[in-house]
Amino acid sequence: MPEILVIIAASGDATDGAERSTSREVAHVAQDIASQMGWQWGKVFVPTDYIDACAEALAQHAQSARLLLMAATAKGKDLMARVAGHLAAPLAQDCVGYRVDVSTIIFRRPLYGGKLLADVQYAASPVLATFRPRTQPALGAAADVLQHVIGLAPEADPRVRVERREAETGRALDVTEAAIVVSGGRGMQGPEHWPILEELVSVLGPRATLACSRPVSDEGWRPRAEHVGQTGRSIAPDVYVAVGISGAIQHVAGIAGSRCIIAINKDAAAPIFEVADYGIVGDLFAVVPALTKAIRVLKAR
Amino acid sequence: MKIAVCIKQTPDTEARIRIGPEGIDEAGLTWIISPHDESAVEQALQLKERQGGHVTAIALGPGRVESAIREALAMGADSGLHLACDVMPHDAVVIARALAEAISPRAFDLVLTGEQSIDQAGSQVPQRLAVALRWPCVTAVESLQVVDGIVRARRPVEQEEEAVQFAVPGVVGINRRIGEPRYPSFRGIMQARRKTIEVVRVQLGAGPEMVQRLQIPAPKAAGQVQEFGSGIEREVANLLAGKAAA
Numbered sequence: 436m437p438e439i440l441v442i443i444a445a446s447g448d449a450t451d452g453a454e455r456s457t458s459r460e461v462a463h464v465a466q467d468i469a470s471q472m473g474w475q476w477g478k479v480f481v482p483t484d485y486i487d488a489c490a491e492a493l494a495q496h497a498q499s500a501r502l503l504l505m506a507a508t509a510k511g512k513d514l515m516a517r518v519a520g521h522l523a524a525p526l527a528q529d530c531v532g533y534r535v536d537v538s539t540i541i542f543r544r545p546l547y548g549g550k551l552l553a554d555v556q557y558a559a560s561p562v563l564a565t566f567r568p569r570t571q572p573a574l575g576a577a578a579d580v581l582q583h584v585i586g587l588a589p590e591a592d593p594r595v596r597v598e599r600r601e602a603e604t605g606r607a608l609d610v611t612e613a614a615i616v617v618s619g620g621r622g623m624q625g626p627e628h629w630p631i632l633e634e635l636v637s638v639l640g641p642r643a644t645l646a647c648s649r650p651v652s653d654e655g656w657r658p659r660a661e662h663v664g665q666t667g668r669s670i671a672p673d674v675y676v677a678v679g680i681s682g683a684i685q686h687v688a689g690i691a692g693s694r695c696i697i698a699i700n701k702d703a704a705a706p707i708f709e710v711a712d713y714g715i716v717g718d719l720f721a722v723v724p725a726l727t728k729a730i731r732v733l734k735a736r
Numbered sequence: 737m738k739i740a741v742c743i744k745q746t747p748d749t750e751a752r753i754r755i756g757p758e759g760i761d762e763a764g765l766t767w768i769i770s771p772h773d774e775s776a777v778e779q780a781l782q783l784k785e786r787q788g789g790h791v792t793a794i795a796l797g798p799g800r801v802e803s804a805i806r807e808a809l810a811m812g813a814d815s816g817l818h819l820a821c822d823v824m825p826h827d828a829v830v831i832a833r834a835l836a837e838a839i840s841p842r843a844f845d846l847v848l849t850g851e852q853s854i855d856q857a858g859s860q861v862p863q864r865l866a867v868a869l870r871w872p873c874v875t876a877v878e879s880l881q882v883v884d885g886i887v888r889a890r891r892p893v894e895q896e897e898e899a900v901q902f903a904v905p906g907v908v909g910i911n912r913r914i915g916e917p918r919y920p921s922f923r924g925i926m927q928a929r930r931k932t933i934e935v936v937r938v939q940l941g942a943g944p945e946m947v948q949r950l951q952i953p954a955p956k957a958a959g960q961v962q963e964f965g966s967g968i969e970r971e972v973a974n975l976l977a978g979k980a981a982a
């Protein structure tokens with residue numbers, strides 16, 4: 436049994452090729468820690484549709500492991516919290532960094548909506564940790580590691596019965612996994628104006644997607660899956676473009692990990708400009724189409 | 737139906753956080769019920785209003801957390817349970833153990849919690865609590881109904897939405913998006929003074945977590961903010977085109 440297990444949510448017959456970038460980022464962490472500690476690492480594919488049975492099976496399987504890692508997606512966090520309960524083991528959720536200090540592994544987590552960073556370590560084995568998507572480099576070529584698939588017979592009587600599962604957005608790319616995120620706020624004035632953001636996303640290509648502020652999803656202008664912030668998703672794209680968003684502290688809590696923030700707002704005093712790397716003061720209905728046009732011209736060259 | 741709501745007292749979301757000798761410096765902070773937990777109190781009250789029952793607000797922590805319990809009582813909770821200790825524990829192993837020990841003998845039908853606390857963002861207490869109690873658990877819930885002991889909930893999971901059900905007892909982690917909580921009315925505040933808060937002293941014991949270092953992230957260097965038309969838009973377009981091509 437390898438000391439480090441990377442847990443990968445598999446639906447159906449997911450193979451290595453179908454592994455999401457979030458899992459490859461966690462594999463990178465595993466490989467790095469394994470080499471520093473002189474440990475082995477392996478992958479465990481788990482079916483997450485029956486989460487309680489899955490957590491129990493995983494806890495059984497992982498008893499003698501030292502470290503269990505998973506991507507901090509909604510499913511990943513929920514599953515690992517249950518596994519940690521079964522193993523009475525510590526769990527660091529949503530880590531944004533780590534380091535190995537002699538033989539101790541130290542995890543870095545944002546606290547208080549990102550106002551503090553904590554470095555934590557654990558006197559226990561195993562230790563569980565989830566990593567926030569896009570905070571770690573992804574492991575490239577499929578490393579030759581041990582792989583294990585946990586199979587579960589569909590439960591006759593699951594404790595929690597899933598009656599229905601529906602796709603909320605038609606988009607292939609999840610907001611946590613996009614390199615470029617274009618996000619609309621209340622300044623967009625209504626869902627009928629979203630085509631200007633969609634056009635911008637479309638010229639930016641397949642690594643770009645849409646997000647929004649909380650009032651926008653509360654109003655039903657956009658799907659909830661796009662809501663970022665303290666009560667929504669936390670994201671860390673290469674570029675975050677905030678359009679008609681004031682930059683409330685609860686919004687910024689979810690986007691502070693972005694490597695570059697571009698803000699477009701007509702109010703020069705909007706707090707979003709305090710965290711922006713680039714700010715364009717102006718009417719978004721003029722600025723956004725102008726940007727889209729300029730990028731299209733640049734790409735045509 | 738007997739409903740328990742676990743509420744954590746946290747600094748206000750707008751609070752400026754400073755580091756003290758032991759954890760954060762608590763001097764001058766304004767305290768609130770963690771936002772998701774406050775919405776959990778609201779849901780418990782709505783369930784009670786629809787079908788009757790009793791709502792108990794449970795908070796683990798030092799003396800100051802009684803004001804959070806008092807606030808839940810003013811919103812309409814019927815009684816409070818204060819699990820009293822000297823300092824606020826942040827280790828989820830310790831917190832879940834203490835909550836489970838208090839909840840287990842009290843025969844609740846449903847335990848509501850927040851999806852995560854906004855201070856530590858541990859995102860694990862409801863699941864740990866459910867495992868300890870051997871109860872079902874759903875979290876990140878944004879719509880909740882209970883009819884004849886069957887809990888029906890809806891929750892987003894990444895880009896999907898799930899509709900789930902289970903039979904009580906169980907643990908439900910609530911997301912704030914389920915709805916804003918009510919404000920305590922003047923009458924509610926007056927009535928809260930006569931409601932009882934049971935105080936149970938708890939011995940927490942050590943947990944596995946050791947905080948090695950806390951730090952305040954370095955402030956970002958000031959960005960370039962200019963009027964549309966000044967040329968900034970060309971710079972931004974170049975940057976975006978470059979990132980799109982990368």
Ligand SMILES: Cc1cc2nc3c(=O)[nH]c(=O)nc-3n(C[C@H](O)[C@H](O)[C@H](O)COP(=O)(O)OP(=O)(O)OC[C@H]3O[C@@H](n4cnc5c(N)ncnc54)[C@H](O)[C@@H]3O)c2cc1C
Nearest residue numbers: 620621622648649664665666667679680681685686701719
């Ligand atoms: C407990 C709690 C949790 C919360 N969690 C979240 C969260 O997770 N995510 C979140 O986003 N919010 C959250 N909020 C809400 C947050 O406080 C703000 O209310 C919200 O972020 C504001 O959204 P907004 O910026 O879209 O709208 P507004 O604050 O209304 O800002 C709109 C902006 O658009 C600009 N504007 C208007 N018209 C134009 C135009 N034509 N051109 C250019 N600019 C224009 C305005 O100048 C303004 O700055 C939370 C609040 C609380 C209390």
Ligand SMILES: Nc1ncnc2c1ncn2[C@@H]1O[C@H](COP(=O)(O)O)[C@@H](O)[C@H]1O
Nearest residue numbers: 742743796849850852853858859860861
């Ligand atoms: N000290 C506490 N007292 C009561 N409930 C708590 C406490 N700490 C955490 N909880 C509950 O557990 C939920 C999740 O917390 P966490 O796992 O820290 O994100 C919170 O939203 C609360 O409902």
